[in-house]
Amino acid sequence: MARPEDIISSVRSIPPLSPSALQLLSLIGDPDHGVADVIRVVEQDPGLTANVLKAVNSAAYSLEQKVTTLLRAVSYLGEKMVAAIALWSCAPKVYQAGLAGYVSERGELWRHSICTAIACRELAEYAPTGSVNPELAFTAGILHDIGKAVLSEHLQDDEGTLTLDPERDARFLDVEKIRGGIDHAEVGHALARHWKLPAPLAMAIRHHHIPHTTPEEHLTLVYTVHLGDILAMMAGAGTGADTLMYTLDERYTEHLTLSDEDVQAIFLAMETQFEQARTIFS
Amino acid sequence: MGMIILGVGDYGTANNPGDGLKTFALGSCVALILYNPKTRVAGMAHIALPDSTINSQRAREKPGYFADSGVNRLFRDFVRHGECSRSDLVIKLVGGANVLKAHSAFNIGHKNVAALHKELAKLGLKSAGEDVGGNFSRTVAIDVASGEVVINSPGRGSWHI
Numbered sequence: 001m002a003r004p005e006d007i008i009s010s011v012r013s014i015p016p017l018s019p020s021a022l023q024l025l026s027l028i029g030d031p032d033h034g035v036a037d038v039i040r041v042v043e044q045d046p047g048l049t050a051n052v053l054k055a056v057n058s059a060a061y062s063l064e065q066k067v068t069t070l071l072r073a074v075s076y077l078g079e080k081m082v083a084a085i086a087l088w089s090c091a092p093k094v095y096q097a098g099l100a101g102y103v104s105e106r107g108e109l110w111r112h113s114i115c116t117a118i119a120c121r122e123l124a125e126y127a128p129t130g131s132v133n134p135e136l137a138f139t140a141g142i143l144h145d146i147g148k149a150v151l152s153e154h155l156q157d158d159e160g161t162l163t164l165d166p167e168r169d170a171r172f173l174d175v176e177k178i179r180g181g182i183d184h185a186e187v188g189h190a191l192a193r194h195w196k197l198p199a200p201l202a203m204a205i206r207h208h209h210i211p212h213t214t215p216e217e218h219l220t221l222v223y224t225v226h227l228g229d230i231l232a233m234m235a236g237a238g239t240g241a242d243t244l245m246y247t248l249d250e251r252y253t254e255h256l257t258l259s260d261e262d263v264q265a266i267f268l269a270m271e272t273q274f275e276q277a278r279t280i281f282s
Numbered sequence: 283m284g285m286i287i288l289g290v291g292d293y294g295t296a297n298n299p300g301d302g303l304k305t306f307a308l309g310s311c312v313a314l315i316l317y318n319p320k321t322r323v324a325g326m327a328h329i330a331l332p333d334s335t336i337n338s339q340r341a342r343e344k345p346g347y348f349a350d351s352g353v354n355r356l357f358r359d360f361v362r363h364g365e366c367s368r369s370d371l372v373i374k375l376v377g378g379a380n381v382l383k384a385h386s387a388f389n390i391g392h393k394n395v396a397a398l399h400k401e402l403a404k405l406g407l408k409s410a411g412e413d414v415g416g417n418f419s420r421t422v423a424i425d426v427a428s429g430e431v432v433i434n435s436p437g438r439g440s441w442h443i
Contacts (some may be wrong), residue, residue, distance in 0.1 A: 008335070020386075043320030102436070102437075103436035103437045104436065161437075162437050163437055163438075163439075164437040164438055166418075166438055170417065171382070205399065212418055223397050227388075229386075230381050230384075230388060233309060233381065233419070234309045234310040234381070234388075234390055234391070235290070235309055235310070235311070235330070236290065236306065236307030236308055236309035236311060236419060237307070237309075238307065238309065238419055240436040240437070241418075241435075241436040241438070242332060243307070243309065243381050243418065243419040243436070244310075244380065244417045244418055244419055245311065245381075245382075245418065246381050246382065246417075247381060247382040247383050248381050248382065248383050248384045248385075248388055249384065250386070258387055259387065260386075260387045260393075261336055262387070263387040263390070264331050264332075264333075264336050264390065265336055265337070267330070267331065267390065268330075268331065268336070268337055268340060268347075271290060271330070272340075272392065
């Protein structure tokens with residue numbers, strides 16, 4: 001069995017994020033940026049420019065006229081979706097591989113990440129005004145489970161899969177700790193440092209299952225990601241064996257005000273918006 | 283001939299031996315499953331939320347999405363294959379899971395199961411078998427010829443009810 005410190009070291013085998021993806025993530029967290037800043041980053045990266053134009057001209061947006069300029073493309077897609085496209089294309093080892101240690105097919109982590117991201121953006125509306133940037137919440141949702149891509153191989157048994165004991169295994173963080181000596185949030189935080197992610201995103205990755213331990217300034221964002229993750233799993237958009245094997249932290253009520261109907265409306269919005277988003281990445 | 287796949291909010295019926303109905307990754311959603319062993323007709327709906335009043339437009343587009351509208355539509359589709367007496371009808375519920383300590387607003391799995399019990403009770407019906415709750419996701423299929431309901435979950439194997 002690999003030691004936890006070896007697993008943490010192994011995040012270095014994941015290629016760094018592209019400069020454009022990293023700059024977009026930093027921009028989204030900066031309240032003073034404008035659409036021109038986003039376009040400036042995208043146009044410096046020919047591969048990303050092509051992917052952004054391809055996405056906006058895909059069936060998802062059903063536009064009558066072909067979009068050929070980045071200004072129009074970014075306006076239609078929104079900067080959060082541009083950041084999603086950048087992450088999708090520059091981190092294939094994370095988002096475009098199966099997770100055998102979670103009994104999860106290729107594509108499921110991306111689906112879970114996008115559903116979580118959509119839920120996070122919706123949930124941000126229920127936090128006190130100005131306390132959570134919805135675009136930042138969206139990108140935190142995309143990134144929150146990156147640690148699973150590294151930890152997966154350490155959870156597999158000799159047959160290359162994972163078999164749970166329904167009587168004993170109730171919390172997946174415990175399953176990860178027993179098999180790998182470390183959980184996916186801790187591994188994800190190591191990858192966040194390797195990728196040099198901005199602090200709020202690194203905090204969301206590290207604390208999304210234990211939001212009450214988050215430093216004060218990031219608490220509401222992390223509770224938002226905690227709930228977005230749970231809503232995605234409830235909708236069946238999980239990552240295989242670990243789906244729903246986590247605990248809701250009810251202290252979220254100190255940060256977000258949600259009625260029964262609000263939660264169900266967000267659940268519905270997440271599903272319908274994902275149907276649009278999925279064709280961009282298919 | 284084959285397995286008919288139902289997405290979230292879909293419903294369907296089948297009466298060809300060799301066919302089946304299947305829905306993936308239920309999470310807090312619930313599969314409502316109907317079967318008439320005499321005529322070998324099967325039905326299934328993938329119910330996502332308890333009450334259609336939160337979004338009437340969605341209920342019109344996809345009535346199977348909600349427990350109240352979904353029960354109605356599935357039964358209507360089911361009896362197109364011929365009348366079915368109450369004593370012949372076998373009803374099963376699968377899914378309705380939750381995360382741990384999901385009290386209050388996030389306990390949608392429990393609310394879905396409760397809403398389906400209520401809708402079935404209005405018709406004077408109740409389920410003959412259930413595999414609901416817990417904190418894991420289920421995939422479920424029914425075989426038209428045998429009526430066997432097979433459930434599986436990643437890392438937990440498969441079983442039937």
